[in-house]
Amino acid sequence: xxxxxxxxxxxxxxxxxxxxxxxxxxxxxxxxxxxxxxxxxxxxxxxxxxxxxxxxxxxxxxxxxxxxxxxxxxxxxxxxxxxxxxxxxxxxxxxxxxxxxxxxxxxxxxxxxxxxxxxxxxxxxxxxxxxxxxxxxxxxxxxxxxxxxxxxxxxxxxxxxxxxxxxxxxxxxxxxxxxxxxxxxxxxxxxxxxxxxxxxxxxxxxxxxxxxxxxxxxxxxxxxxxxxxxxxxxxxxxxxxxxxxxxxxxxxxxxxxxxxxxxxxxxxxxxxxxxxxxxxxxxxxxxxxxxxxxxxxxxxxxxxxxxxxxxxxxxxxxxxxxxxxxxxxxxxxxxxxxxxxxxxxxxxxxxxxxxxxxxxxxxxxxxxxxxxxxxxxxxxxxxxxxxxxxxxxxxxxxxxxxxxxxxxxxxxxxxxxxxxxxxxxxxxxxxxxxxxxxxxxxxxxxxxxxxxxxxxxxxxxxxxxxxxxxxxxxxxxxxxxxxxxxxxxxxxxxxxxxxxxxxx
RNA sequence: GACCGGGUAGCUCAGCUGGUAGAGCAGCGGACUUUUAAUCCGCAGGUCGUGGGUUCGAGCCCCACCCCGGUCACCA
Numbered sequence: 001x002x003x004x005x006x007x008x009x010x011x012x013x014x015x016x017x018x019x020x021x022x023x024x025x026x027x028x029x030x031x032x033x034x035x036x037x038x039x040x041x042x043x044x045x046x047x048x049x050x051x052x053x054x055x056x057x058x059x060x061x062x063x064x065x066x067x068x069x070x071x072x073x074x075x076x077x078x079x080x081x082x083x084x085x086x087x088x089x090x091x092x093x094x095x096x097x098x099x100x101x102x103x104x105x106x107x108x109x110x111x112x113x114x115x116x117x118x119x120x121x122x123x124x125x126x127x128x129x130x131x132x133x134x135x136x137x138x139x140x141x142x143x144x145x146x147x148x149x150x151x152x153x154x155x156x157x158x159x160x161x162x163x164x165x166x167x168x169x170x171x172x173x174x175x176x177x178x179x180x181x182x183x184x185x186x187x188x189x190x191x192x193x194x195x196x197x198x199x200x201x202x203x204x205x206x207x208x209x210x211x212x213x214x215x216x217x218x219x220x221x222x223x224x225x226x227x228x229x230x231x232x233x234x235x236x237x238x239x240x241x242x243x244x245x246x247x248x249x250x251x252x253x254x255x256x257x258x259x260x261x262x263x264x265x266x267x268x269x270x271x272x273x274x275x276x277x278x279x280x281x282x283x284x285x286x287x288x289x290x291x292x293x294x295x296x297x298x299x300x301x302x303x304x305x306x307x308x309x310x311x312x313x314x315x316x317x318x319x320x321x322x323x324x325x326x327x328x329x330x331x332x333x334x335x336x337x338x339x340x341x342x343x344x345x346x347x348x349x350x351x352x353x354x355x356x357x358x359x360x361x362x363x364x365x366x367x368x369x370x371x372x373x374x375x376x377x378x379x380x381x382x383x384x385x386x387x388x389x390x391x392x393x394x395x396x397x398x399x400x401x402x403x404x405x406x407x408x409x410x411x412x413x414x415x416x417x418x419x420x421x422x423x424x425x426x427x428x429x430x431x432x433x434x435x436x437x438x439x440x441x442x443x444x445x446x447x448x449x450x451x452x453x454x455x456x457x458x459x460x461x462x463x464x465x466x467x468x469x470x471x472x473x474x475x476x477x478x479x480x481x482x483x484x485x486x487x488x489x490x491x492x493x494x495x496x497x498x499x500x501x502x503x504x
Numbered sequence: 505g506a507c508c509g510g511g512u513a514g515c516u517c518a519g520c521u522g523g524u525a526g527a528g529c530a531g532c533g534g535a536c537u538u539u540u541a542a543u544c545c546g547c548a549g550g551u552c553g554u555g556g557g558u559u560c561g562a563g564c565c566c567c568a569c570c571c572c573g574g575u576c577a578c579c580a
Contacts, residue, residue, distance in 0.1 A: 009549055010514055010531050069543090070536035089537060106530075120538045142515045145529060145541045160515065164572045176515095220579070265579045266505085359577065368580050375580095395580075451580075491573095502571065 014138040017103045021133065024099060028136040033111040035060040040081030043124045046116040057126055059084065060111040060134060062175070063104055064143070073101050077112065077126075080181070085125040086112050092129055100131055107137035107175070143176050167499050186305060187483045187495060191258060193301045194278055194479075203254040203280060208243035210236060210259070216461070217241030217398065219453040220263040223273075236262035240279045241398065241474065242461045245428060248472050249464045253283040258479070269491040270420060273500045276479040281428070285473030287399075287411045290425040291387055294415055294475055295322040298385070298423075298482070305486050313418050313485050316383055326387040326413075329374070337377035341370060349373065367394040382416035389413035397438040397455055399426035415477075417485055425475035432465035 021028050036058040037045070045055075061079035071090040076083045090098040092114075104110070113130040144159030159176075160166060166173035166180075174181050195205060213232065215222045217239030225234050240257045247255045260274045267273065282289065302320040303309055309321040327335065330342045339352055349369040358372035370392055382388070391412040393401055399410035412426035429435050439457040446454035483495040493499035 008514095013531060016532095065540075067539055067542055068536085069539060072537040072539080074539045074542085076540080085540075087538070091537075119540090121540075123538095123540075125538085140514050140530065143530075144515075162511090162515085162572085164511090165515095167572090263579080266577090268578095269574090271579070365580095371580050445580095449580095453580075 010140045011138055014105055014136070014140075017105070018136050018138060021100070021103055021136070024096070026100060026133055028133055030111075030132065030134045033060050033132060033134055034058065035079075035111065038081040039077060039079045039084035042084055042116060042126065043082075046118075046124050054115065056113060056115055056129075058111065058113045059086075059126060060109070063106055063108045063110060065145075066104060066106055068101070071098070073104075074125075075104070077110065078178070082178075085119070085123050086114075087117075087119070087125050087127050088131065089127070092127070093131065097131060100133065104133075105137055105140075106143055107141040109134035109137075141172060141175050164501070167493055167501055170497055183487050183489075183495065184497060186487055189305055190301055190479065190483055190486065193304045194258065194297065197297050197300050198256050198280065201254070203256045203282070204252055206244070206247060206252070206255050206257055207259070208237075208240050208247075208257055210262075212237050212243075214456050214458050214460075215239075216455050216458050218261075218263075219455070220265060221452055223262050223264050238263050239476065240277065241476070242458060244279055244281045245469060245472065245474070246461065246464045248281050248283050249467050249469050253470075254281070256280040267500060269493070270481065270484075272480065272492050272496055275492070275496070278477040278479055279474065280477075281472055281474045283470045283472050286427040286471060287389065287413055287425055287473055290427075290473040290475045291326065291389070291413060293473075294387075294423050294425060294477070295324055297477075298415070301482070302486065311485060311488075313488050314490065316418070318384065318417060318485070320385055324385045324387055324415075326389060328390045329388055329392070329409075330390070332378050332382075332388050333370075333374055336381045337373060339373065339377070341373065367392055371395060379416065379421075380419045382419055384415070384417040384419075385422075386416050387413050388416060396426060397442055398429050398435075400429050400431075417481075420481055421478070422481050422485070423475055423477040425473065428469065428472040428474050430465060430469035430472060432462050435465055436462055 018028050039059060039061060042057045042059060049055075059077060059079070061077040061084075063075055064078040064083055065076040067074040073088040075086045075088065077086050088098070088101050093101070111132040111134055112126060112128040114126050114128040117125060117127055119125050142160035142165075160173065174184075199205065211225070211227070211234045213234060215235040215238050217237075218241070220238045222235040222238050225236065226232070227234050239261055240259065244255055244257060256278060258278050259276065261277050262274050263271075264273065265271060280290075280293065282293070285293075299309060299320045299322055302311055309319055311318045311320065330340075333339050333341045337352070337356070341349060341352075344352070346366050346369070349366065353369045353372050353376070356373060356376040358369070358376050378388075389412065390402065390409045391399070391414075393399075393408055393410050396410040396412045399412040401407045402409045402411055410426060412424070414421050414425075415423035429438065436457070439455055439462070442455040443457055445451045480492050480495050484490070484492060487495060489495055
């Protein structure tokens with residue numbers, strides 16, 4: 001087993017230090033500390049003062065490096081804003097105070113107090129008059145060493161590179177990698193910008209059930225669980241959709257929800273069993289309005305997070321400045337697959353699918369062939385951002401069909417970026433009679449074709465539609481995938497704090 | 505699920521055609537009052553993912569399994 005497992009001799013040595021600290025009357029696990037500044041601010045303020053150093057700073061953080069030199073010791077203290085060097089002298093701290101320095105380890109949380117100065121080598125440093133231990137680290141953190149070369153380049157020595165350990169022990173990964181902390185700061189910023197954008201436009205942030213008696217709103221297998229007191233089987237939601245539209249029926253008119261949904265499917269670098277979705281519903285709007293909303297929202301997020309509309313992802317420059325290219329689903333297939341799929345019969349489609357290497361094409365029907373062709377020929381080409389709209393009806397049981405009367409198509413679009421679906425939206429089906437038929441068609445597909453991802457009939461949802469759902473536009477956006485784009489990560493696990501792993 | 509690669513000290517890795525395991529950093533002891541990969545001297549640290557097998561002898565070869573990563577498939 002790899003990872004930060006047992007390090008018994010190191011842990012024992014640190015526990016011995018803990019005992020000695022207690023003998024010295026030092027509480028190794030403190031209750032409180034009140035810093036007056038942060039590492040970043042202390043350095044910035046000192047530099048702004050141009051060398052006058054009478055101010056005493058109080059700083060708290062983690063011991064990131066330790067360089068004892070007999071009666072003096074240099075430490076780098078790290079907090080959420082960065083690192084600052086701290087200089088300890090035996091004559092300043094007293095013999096007893098300096099004993100504490102000798103018992104420090106990498107990773108210990110400490111508080112220090114003293115004036116800032118600049119060392120002979122020019123580094124802004126806190127000269128500590130006081131030291132407080134805030135929490136002892138008895139298990140060694142897998143710190144690598146950093147060397148700053150003459151060119152100012154930071155070179156990492158050793159380090160904590162094993163991906164499995166980093167995901168399983170994210171606390172250690174975060175502790176030793178400031179850039180990982182910063183990625184999750186970016187993720188939080190994305191969530192904040194989504195909320196502020198929608199709040200400003202009169203959308204109401206709501207919460208709907210995660211435990212549901214009937215799941216729906218997407219095509220996916222659910223996780224199943226059991227409620228004792230109710231003696232009932234419940235499902236973890238696969239989407240927020242049906243509950244949010246109930247709220248539109250109720251007159252809330254503009255709602256959104258941000259939260260995790262759960263899909264019982266495979267795990268790979270773009271799929272985690274639980275992932276975060278934004279869903280937005282707006283009364284009186286259609287999918288064209290949702291295209292505008294999606295463009296505006298995503299552009300806003302990119303602009304705020306990156307300070308520009310351009311994002312570099314996997315070596316490509318993606319520009320999110322609206323308007324984005326828009327093309328219909330069939331046009332995209334024609335452009336990238338050179339197929340007039342709309343006009344082709346099933347036999348021709350099958351031939352094309354076999355040609356494109358679509359697995360199982362021999363047994364597939366028209367819809368599945370179309371879908372297979374789209375995935376095989378088009379998706380990878382959609383570097384984006386690009387909006388693909390007007391999907392075949394079988395793929396979209398909750399979307400209204402095209403208003404021009406072509407009932408084989410629905411008013412639905414997806415946003416693609418870097419070959420991946422980022423958002424999915426449609427003019428919501430609000431006809432309760434047609435909705436019942438679509439559900440029943442899904443059930444038939446489940447029963448006749450064994451399609452486990454098919455929708456169930458949600459009678460309560462149909463009742464809600466019977467009370468009247470106004471024309472409504474809805475949109476769902478995969479937050480993890482958006483964060484991947486913004487942080488140039490190729491694995492969804494990198495943008496989820498605690499990704500799902502096999503219990504090993 | 506299939507295929508490929510990987511799992512050796514706390515971390516990062518090396519380990520030849522099979523001969524009972526090494527380095528750097530971290531750790532421990534010592535020296536050192538402006539260092540910054542601090543340096544110098546000394547020491548300790550390992551069920552080699554797990555279980556079988558072949559062999560006089562296995563980190564290395566064979567089989568099964570576990571976990572991770574990558575690619576593909578699945579996710580109509």
